[in-house]
Amino acid sequence: MIEYFLLLGAFSTMLLLSFLPGYLEYRAPKDPGPLHIELPRVIEPRSEAIHFRRTIEPLANSQGWSQKQIWGTSVHEKDFKNNRGNLKITRTDGNITIPAGSVVESALIVLGDLVSQEDCRFTEMVYVKGRCQIGCRNKLTAVTSVGDLSIGKETEVLSFVDSDGTVRIGDGCVIGGLVSSSQTVTIEGSCNARSFNSRTIKIILQMNS
DSSP states (O other): OHHHHHHHHHHHHHHHHHHHHHHHHHHSOOOSSOOOOOTTOOOOTTHHHHHHHHHHGGGGGOSOOEEEEETTEEEEEEEEEETTEEEEEEEESSOEEEOTTOEEOSEEEESSOEEEOTTOEESSOEEESSOEEEOTTOEESOEEESSOEEEOTTOEESSOEEESSOEEEOTTEEEEEEEEESSEEEEESOEEEEEEEOSEEEEEOOOOO
16 A cells, blocks of 8 residues: 555656646746847848948048148048047048058048058058059958959958959958958958858869979
């Protein structure tokens, strides 16, 4: 008889334990309501570059620029206040070539084409209205262009590389942010980047001779 009650007690305990998780969930605090999700919203992978463009483009037509000669080209300079403090901006209305080894310690707006030679350094973001050709072993914060964009070998970019045209990334480049293009991204050799976004991504392997 004792064995019967022991078995009945064990069975009853197991039966009650099977309902315990449901009871605890029932007693748990309830959410105040359903989570709101904005379904029509489109997440744009290029949002960081687009935000930078929308911030910098209106400045090109603003007043208060001072003019000077640098690298054999007439440029305009202006101080702009943002959430990080004062930002110095350099603007050129035409094409510009930046000599090898130059250091650009301001945000750069180029309303033509930009060519930088080897070993240049840009401490702030770069916006190019035309085509952009970055030389080998350059160091940049970020760069975006309306025209085609090429990044030379062994160049380092802390943040994004972005273009409305095609993007070419040279061998040995290190990109800390997104590489994006509305057309094609071509990677020539090895490249270390956070991520890529484009209609087409091509990889060209370098063959050892």
